[in-house]
Amino acid sequence: MSETVLTSDKAMGKSPAEKDRKNAGMAGFLSSSNSDYLMAALFALAIFTMPLWLAPIGAGYPDILQKFAIFGIFALGFNILFGFSGYLSFGHAAFLGAGSYAAVWMFKLLSMNAVLAVAFSIVIAGIFALAIGFVSLRRSGIYFSILTLAFAQMSYNLAYSVLTPITNGETGLQISRTDPRVLDNMFREPGAALPVPDFFGIELQGWPGFYFCATLLVLAFFLTMRIKNSTFGMMLFAIKSNQNRMAYTGFSTRPYLLAAFVISGMYAGLAGGLLAVTDPLAGADRMQWTASGEVVLMTILGGVGTLLGPVIGAAVMKYLEQIFSSFNEGVLHRAFDFLTPELQDLMVGITSPFVGEGWHLTLGLMFMIVVIFLPGGIMEGLRRIASATRGRRAGSGDAN
Amino acid sequence: MTSHILAINGVSKRFGGLRALDDVNLNVKQGSVHAIIGPNGAGKSTLLNCLVGRIIPDEGSVDFDGSTLLGHKPHQINQAGIARVFQTPETFGELTVLENVMIPAFARKDGAFRINAWGRARERKVVREEAEHILDDLNLWDQRSQLVNSMSRGDKRRLELAMCLVQHPKLLLLDEPTAGMSRADTNNTVDLLKKISERGITKVIIEHDMHVVFSLAETVSVMAQGTVIAEGTPEEIKSSPKVQEAYLGGAHL
Numbered sequence: 001m002s003e004t005v006l007t008s009d010k011a012m013g014k015s016p017a018e019k020d021r022k023n024a025g026m027a028g029f030l031s032s033s034n035s036d037y038l039m040a041a042l043f044a045l046a047i048f049t050m051p052l053w054l055a056p057i058g059a060g061y062p063d064i065l066q067k068f069a070i071f072g073i074f075a076l077g078f079n080i081l082f083g084f085s086g087y088l089s090f091g092h093a094a095f096l097g098a099g100s101y102a103a104v105w106m107f108k109l110l111s112m113n114a115v116l117a118v119a120f121s122i123v124i125a126g127i128f129a130l131a132i133g134f135v136s137l138r139r140s141g142i143y144f145s146i147l148t149l150a151f152a153q154m155s156y157n158l159a160y161s162v163l164t165p166i167t168n169g170e171t172g173l174q175i176s177r178t179d180p181r182v183l184d185n186m187f188r189e190p191g192a193a194l195p196v197p198d199f200f201g202i203e204l205q206g207w208p209g210f211y212f213c214a215t216l217l218v219l220a221f222f223l224t225m226r227i228k229n230s231t232f233g234m235m236l237f238a239i240k241s242n243q244n245r246m247a248y249t250g251f252s253t254r255p256y257l258l259a260a261f262v263i264s265g266m267y268a269g270l271a272g273g274l275l276a277v278t279d280p281l282a283g284a285d286r287m288q289w290t291a292s293g294e295v296v297l298m299t300i301l302g303g304v305g306t307l308l309g310p311v312i313g314a315a316v317m318k319y320l321e322q323i324f325s326s327f328n329e330g331v332l333h334r335a336f337d338f339l340t341p342e343l344q345d346l347m348v349g350i351t352s353p354f355v356g357e358g359w360h361l362t363l364g365l366m367f368m369i370v371v372i373f374l375p376g377g378i379m380e381g382l383r384r385i386a387s388a389t390r391g392r393r394a395g396s397g398d399a400n
Numbered sequence: 401m402t403s404h405i406l407a408i409n410g411v412s413k414r415f416g417g418l419r420a421l422d423d424v425n426l427n428v429k430q431g432s433v434h435a436i437i438g439p440n441g442a443g444k445s446t447l448l449n450c451l452v453g454r455i456i457p458d459e460g461s462v463d464f465d466g467s468t469l470l471g472h473k474p475h476q477i478n479q480a481g482i483a484r485v486f487q488t489p490e491t492f493g494e495l496t497v498l499e500n501v502m503i504p505a506f507a508r509k510d511g512a513f514r515i516n517a518w519g520r521a522r523e524r525k526v527v528r529e530e531a532e533h534i535l536d537d538l539n540l541w542d543q544r545s546q547l548v549n550s551m552s553r554g555d556k557r558r559l560e561l562a563m564c565l566v567q568h569p570k571l572l573l574l575d576e577p578t579a580g581m582s583r584a585d586t587n588n589t590v591d592l593l594k595k596i597s598e599r600g601i602t603k604v605i606i607e608h609d610m611h612v613v614f615s616l617a618e619t620v621s622v623m624a625q626g627t628v629i630a631e632g633t634p635e636e637i638k639s640s641p642k643v644q645e646a647y648l649g650g651a652h653l
Binding site for chain 2: 226227229230231232233234235237238240241242244245246247248249250251252253255256259263
C-alpha cells in the first residue's frame with residue numbers, strides 16, 4: 001500500500017497518478033468517439049458498394065442484397081439480447097412476423113409509403129415484445145428460451161387459426177387494388193395496377209428497394225454500436241457476466257433485460273416490415289420456429305456479442321442458402337464431368353442430398369464445424385488470421 | 401433512535417428440521433467494526449444472507465438505519481447503503497477491472513434502473529474518476545485495463561472490495577475477506593480495512609482468521625448452533641470460558 005492511501009478525500013484528489021491519468025483519458029475519449037464515426041462510415045461504404053464487390057461471387061443483384069440487409073438488421077437486434085445480455089430467445093421470428101403483418105396492414109389501410117409501414121412495424125413488434133418479454137423474463141437460462149419458443153409457436157398457430165381475420169390464415173396477407181388506402185386515395189385516384197411500396201414517390205423495387213434497406217441497416221448498425229458502448233450496454237454485459245453480482249450491486253436487472261428484449265424485438269419488427277416492403281405479402285410461416293432458429297445460427301456463425309459478426313453471419317447464410325438451394329443434379333453432373341461416368345454418378349449420389357431442397361444438411365455441417373473449431377464465429381476466425389499475420393510480420397522483423 | 405445502525409432482534413430461520421438461526425439478537429454500533437466468529441455451521445453466513453435479502457427469516461426483525469430490511473430485494477438493500485463482499489469473489493469476469501468498479505459507481509449515480517443507451521459509459525466523467533480513485537487507492541491502477549478473469553484470487557478480492565467501497569456504503573458486510581489469501585496479502589487486507597474504518601464505514605466481518613478478527617474488531621460476537629453465545633471486546637472474548645469451550649477450545653487455536 002502506498003503512503004497516501006485512503007487518508008482523506010483531499011489527499012486522494014492530488015494523487016500522483018492524477019495527471020497522467022487525465023491526459024491518457026482525454027486522448028482516449030477523442031479517439032474513441034472518432035473511431036465510432038469512422039467505423040460507421042466504413043460500414044456504410046461497404047454496404048452501399050455491395051452491388052460492386054459482391055458481383056464477382058454472383059450476389060450482385062438486388063433480391064439477395066435486400067435479404068442481406070434485412071436479415072442483417074434482424075441479427076443485429078437479436079444480438080443485442082443474446083450477445084449482450086446472454087439471454088437466448090428462441091422466439092424472435094414472432095416479432096419478424098408481427099412486423100410483416102403490421103406493414104402490410106399499413107399498406108392496405110393508410111398508404112403505400114414505406115416509412116409509415118416500417119414505423120408501424122417497429123411499434124407493433126415493440127408492444128408484442130413487451131408482452132412476451134414481461135412473462136418470459138420471469139425465468140432465465142433454458143427456461144427463458146423455452147418460454148420464448150412457446151410464445152412464438154403460439155403466435156404461429158394463432159395466425160393460422162383464431163387470428164385469420166387479421167392474418168388471412170394460410171393464404172397470407174396481401175394487398176389488393178380495392179384496399180381503402182385512405183391517405184393515398186385522398187391525393188390521387190387508385191391506378192389500374194397493383195400499387196408498389198414507395199419512398200415518397202420512389203418505387204421500392206429492385207435497386208431502390210436495396211438502398212432503402214441498406215440505409216436502415218446502416219442506421220441500425222450505428223444505433224447498435226452506440227448501445228454497445230453506452231451505460232445501458234455496459235449493464236447488459238455485466239448481467240451476462242454475473243447477474244447475481246448485479247443484484248447485490250444495487251441494480252434491478254429485470255427492467256434492463258426487458259428493455260433489451262423490447263429493443264431487440266423492435267429490430268426484428270423493422271426487419272419484418274422491410275420484408276413486406278420489398279414484397280408486400282405476410283404469411284404465418286415467417287413466425288415458425290425454423291425462422292427463430294435461423295437468426296440464432298446467423299448470430300453464432302458471425303460471432304456472438306460482436307458488432308459486425310451478426311451482419312456477416314446473416315449475409316453468409318443467405319448467400320449459401322441461395323447457392324446451395326439452386327444446385328440440382330444437372331449442375332452437379334456438370335461440376336463432376338471431368339470424372340469417368342461411374343465416378344461421376346457416385347460423386348453426384350454423395351453430394352446431391354446436400355444441395356437443393358437438402359441444403360439445410362450443408363448448413364448443419366457448416367454450423368457444427370464453426371461451433372467446434374471457431375466458437376467465436378467468423379469474427380474470431382478473422383481475428384485469428386489478423387493476429388497470425390501480425391505475428392509473422394513481427395517474427396520476420398526480429399529475424400532481420 | 402439508538403446509535404445502532406443495524407439491529408437484529410429475535411431472528412430465527414429453519415431449513416426443514418434444521419434450526420439454522422435460533423433467536424439471534426445482535427446490534428451493530430454506528431461506525432464500528434463488528435466481527436462475527438463461530439465454528440462452521442454456526443449460522444454466520446445464513447445471518448449475513450438474511451441481511452442482504454437472500455434469505456427471509458421466519459421470525460424476528462432486522463432494522464437498518466431506522467427502517468426494516470425485511471421484505472426488500474437485494475438491490476433495494478444495496479441501494480439503502482449495504483454493500484457485500486462475498487466469500488468467493490463475485491466479480492464481472494469478462495469485463496475489465498475499471499468497468500468492474502464503474503458499474504457499482506453507476507448504481508449509486510443512476511439508481512437501480514435507468515436507461516442511457518446513447519451516452520458512452522466510459523466517458524461518464526464523474527463515475528470514471530470515482531472508479532479511478534478507488535483503483536488507485538487499492539493498488540489496482542496498473543491492472544485497470546485487464547480482464548478480471550485473468551486476475552489472481554487475492555486481486556479479485558481486492559477488486560471486490562473496491563467495487564463495494566466505490567459505492568460509499570453505510571454498512572459493509574465482509575464474508576471471510578481473507579480466506580484463501582497468503583499471510584502477506586492478509587496483512588495488506590487488514591491494513592486496508594483499518595484504513596477504511598477512518599472513513600466511518602461500519603463493518604460487519606465474518607472471519608475464521610483470529611489474527612484478523614482480534615486486530616480489526618472492536619466488538620466480537622460469537623455464534624454457535626444458530627445463536628449468539630457471547631459478545632464483547634476482543635479481550636473479553638479471548639478470556640471468556642464459555643467461548644473457549646464452544647469455539648476456541650477446538651482445533652482452531
